[in-house]
Amino acid sequence: MRFTLNGKDTDVSAHPMTRLLDVLREECGLTGTKEGCGEGECGACTVLIDGDPVCSCLIPVAQAEGAEVLTIEGLGNDHPLQHLFMNEVGAQCGICTPGMIMTAITLGPEPTLDDVKTALAGNLCRCTGYSAIYRAIMKWRQMPDPGTQVSAAR
Numbered sequence: 001m002r003f004t005l006n007g008k009d010t011d012v013s014a015h016p017m018t019r020l021l022d023v024l025r026e027e028c029g030l031t032g033t034k035e036g037c038g039e040g041e042c043g044a045c046t047v048l049i050d051g052d053p054v055c056s057c058l059i060p061v062a063q064a065e066g067a068e069v070l071t072i073e074g075l076g077n078d079h080p081l082q083h084l085f086m087n088e089v090g091a092q093c094g095i096c097t098p099g100m101i102m103t104a105i106t107l108g109p110e111p112t113l114d115d116v117k118t119a120l121a122g123n124l125c126r127c128t129g130y131s132a133i134y135r136a137i138m139k140w141r142q143m144p145d146p147g148t149q150v151s152a153a154r
Ligand code: FES
Pocket: 034, 035, 036, 037, 038, 039, 040, 041, 042, 043, 044, 045, 046, 055, 056, 057, 058
């Protein structure tokens, strides 16, 4: 099964019905994508397929064939939103953080706080109380050079 993973042509040997989450973590070695609930309720496993956020715990890898898959590793180690999550204490245990960031980068232009809350409604955090997460994202979107924003590229 072939797809583009973080910009690189990728060929995996997993059974087509293997969860994309498991292929990413176990065959591709990209452990930044986390498993929280494993049943589509928490958003910790969020990755982008062709620019749309999806729960990789619900997606068989067959559905990614020929698509562009972007994981948290695809943003590099220096994305400004990652720094803001740290600086604003938007990450504590960190399990939800990659999924939060992958969802946040799909926000449309000039999101309001309500837009951010709506976009992240499917991403659960049991540590932070959300305020620091929203603050990090709002500060990020006010930066002159915010780095990767998938919605802006469409
Ligand atoms: S681990 Fe996929 S939604 Fe929770």
